[in-house]
Amino acid sequence: MAQFAVIGLGRFGITIAETLVKKGAEVIAIDNDEKKVEEVRAFVTNSVCLDSTDEQALRAIDIGNVDAVVIAIGENIEVSVLTAAILRKIGVGKILAKVDSELHARILTIMGVQRTIFPEQYVGREIANLLISQHVFTYTEISKEHSVVEISVPSFFVEKSLKDLDVRNKYNISIIAIKSTKPTVDELGNNILLEDTNVLPSAEDVLHQSDRIIIIGKNNDVDALVKIAE
Amino acid sequence: MAQFAVIGLGRFGITIAETLVKKGAEVIAIDNDEKKVEEVRAFVTNSVCLDSTDEQALRAIDIGNVDAVVIAIGENIEVSVLTAAILRKIGVGKILAKVDSELHARILTIMGVQRTIFPEQYVGREIANLLISQHVFTYTEISKEHSVVEISVPSFFVEKSLKDLDVRNKYNISIIAIKSTKPTVDELGNNILLEDTNVLPSAEDVLHQSDRIIIIGKNNDVDALVKIAE
Numbered sequence: 001m002a003q004f005a006v007i008g009l010g011r012f013g014i015t016i017a018e019t020l021v022k023k024g025a026e027v028i029a030i031d032n033d034e035k036k037v038e039e040v041r042a043f044v045t046n047s048v049c050l051d052s053t054d055e056q057a058l059r060a061i062d063i064g065n066v067d068a069v070v071i072a073i074g075e076n077i078e079v080s081v082l083t084a085a086i087l088r089k090i091g092v093g094k095i096l097a098k099v100d101s102e103l104h105a106r107i108l109t110i111m112g113v114q115r116t117i118f119p120e121q122y123v124g125r126e127i128a129n130l131l132i133s134q135h136v137f138t139y140t141e142i143s144k145e146h147s148v149v150e151i152s153v154p155s156f157f158v159e160k161s162l163k164d165l166d167v168r169n170k171y172n173i174s175i176i177a178i179k180s181t182k183p184t185v186d187e188l189g190n191n192i193l194l195e196d197t198n199v200l201p202s203a204e205d206v207l208h209q210s211d212r213i214i215i216i217g218k219n220n221d222v223d224a225l226v227k228i229a230e
Numbered sequence: 231m232a233q234f235a236v237i238g239l240g241r242f243g244i245t246i247a248e249t250l251v252k253k254g255a256e257v258i259a260i261d262n263d264e265k266k267v268e269e270v271r272a273f274v275t276n277s278v279c280l281d282s283t284d285e286q287a288l289r290a291i292d293i294g295n296v297d298a299v300v301i302a303i304g305e306n307i308e309v310s311v312l313t314a315a316i317l318r319k320i321g322v323g324k325i326l327a328k329v330d331s332e333l334h335a336r337i338l339t340i341m342g343v344q345r346t347i348f349p350e351q352y353v354g355r356e357i358a359n360l361l362i363s364q365h366v367f368t369y370t371e372i373s374k375e376h377s378v379v380e381i382s383v384p385s386f387f388v389e390k391s392l393k394d395l396d397v398r399n400k401y402n403i404s405i406i407a408i409k410s411t412k413p414t415v416d417e418l419g420n421n422i423l424l425e426d427t428n429v430l431p432s433a434e435d436v437l438h439q440s441d442r443i444i445i446i447g448k449n450n451d452v453d454a455l456v457k458i459a460e
């Protein structure tokens with residue numbers, strides 16, 4: 001049974017605790033603010049009020065035995081860093097930590113924290129990418145230079161087959177799915193739009209006006225196609 | 231030429247401004263803290279120090295003409311809501327806003343803000359999903375039933391070629407990229423890990439122990455593979 005500890009019950013920490021519990025894991029929720037600890041008492045496995053910079057207190061709750069600890073204290077770098085140091089000393093195998101700056105991320109990474117999370121920057125980038133093109137519906141970076149992006153079918157792709165479009169050679173990207181919506185009638189007689197996703201389409205598949213395509217490629221190439229599609 | 235205004239230069243606002251500029255858009259950066267305005271002066275099109283609850287000041291900079299305005303003030307609900315009300319009154323077409331609670335999101339949505347963004351919750355959910363399976367590094371839903379997921383190479387895939395693995399027939403998923411890390415030395419003589427992403431790999435490519443693969447498929451099939459890889 002997967003067991004996790006979440007230190008810091010701000011919005012990020014609470015979301016992690018709630019989601020883990022919902023997925024069937026055991027969660028120890030920790031905060032030094034009694035009010036926060038009380039808020040989660042009803043839905044977590046265990047909730048403890050303690051100061052995460054208190055090594056004794058952490059050892060007392062056997063934190064070394066969990067599968068991973070999430071340090072969800074973004075604002076106070078010193079507390080976050082000291083907590084990470086103590087967890088490493090105790091021997092916690094996997095530590096993830098929320099950060100609020102790149103410097104904060106670098107310090108924790110050098111200390112052996114496996115994953116640093118900077119929500120405002122991560123989401124800020126995604127939102128900016130969506131703003132740049134109103135034709136872009138989702139934009140997910142899968143590596144430093146590659147992304148998987150969902151866009152409306154460019155006008156010059158309409159009614160053409162993938163074979164004719166030859167996007168890999170012409171635009172250096174690939175179409176990994178075609179999403180189309182079919183107007184249909186549900187069991188209650190309502191007009192609804194049924195979404196169909198054709199994953200890894202074949203060369204003969206044709207793109208239609210209202211379709212969306214999910215493409216993969218280097219960011220420059222993806223952005224270039226989005227630009228000419230405007 | 232796409233033109234945007236970002237109100238509030240916290241970490242989220244600054245990331246949006248930076249990313250938009252990097253993608254070639256014009257950005258008006260706004261904050262009532264002169265220090266914040268100064269910080270971005272060098273890289274944005276225009277930076278203005280004003281209070282976003284001051285309708286006259288917003289009209290004076292012609293904010294009604296931009297393609298979209300991002301209200302990046304999460305902490306102060308009153309300021310965020312009043313700003314949204316003023317922008318709607320001025321006739322700004324598209325408004326996006328950062329929120330720090332579901333109540334905040336509901337208020338702004340009722341007021342006509344097209345998109346509300348709650349970074350801590352959005353990322354918190356994704357991180358919790360990744361924790362549930364330690365072999366999953368990213369998990370992006372691309373439709374109601376399909377996802378693009380990055381996982382460590384399952385042990386039974388190691389040293390096999392894609393052709394031999396025949397994942398499409400055996401597991402009903404496809405491998406759209408292979409990420410490998412090569413230890414190398416940078417210009418300063420430091421040992422670093424260089425990440426290489428091989429997008430749309432060929433049938434002859436072989437998977438190695440420390441690689442990660444990005445797979446696409448129906449959620450059930452993706453989850454099934456992740457489960458047996460545990």
Ligand SMILES: Nc1ncnc2c1ncn2[C@@H]1O[C@H](COP(=O)(O)OP(=O)(O)OP(=O)(O)O)[C@@H](O)[C@H]1O
Pocket residue numbers: 007008009010011012013030031032033036050051052053072073074075076079098350
């Ligand atoms: N030394 C500590 N020990 C335990 N909990 C702490 C300690 N210091 C701060 N916390 C708790 O961590 C939680 C999150 O802290 P804070 O709000 O500073 O971070 P944040 O990253 O801004 O939060 P959010 O997730 O809401 O963005 C708070 O509930 C706070 O009580």
Ligand SMILES: Nc1ncnc2c1ncn2[C@@H]1O[C@H](COP(=O)(O)OP(=O)(O)OP(=O)(O)O)[C@@H](O)[C@H]1O
Pocket residue numbers: 120237238239240241242243260261262263266280281282283302303304305306309328
């Ligand atoms: N009335 C106002 N007019 C213009 N700017 C404002 C106003 N009130 C606050 N700001 C600015 O908005 C910015 C972001 O505010 P704040 O830090 O409260 O939000 P946040 O959502 O917590 O930020 P972050 O993006 O760092 O998480 C600050 O730089 C602040 O100076």
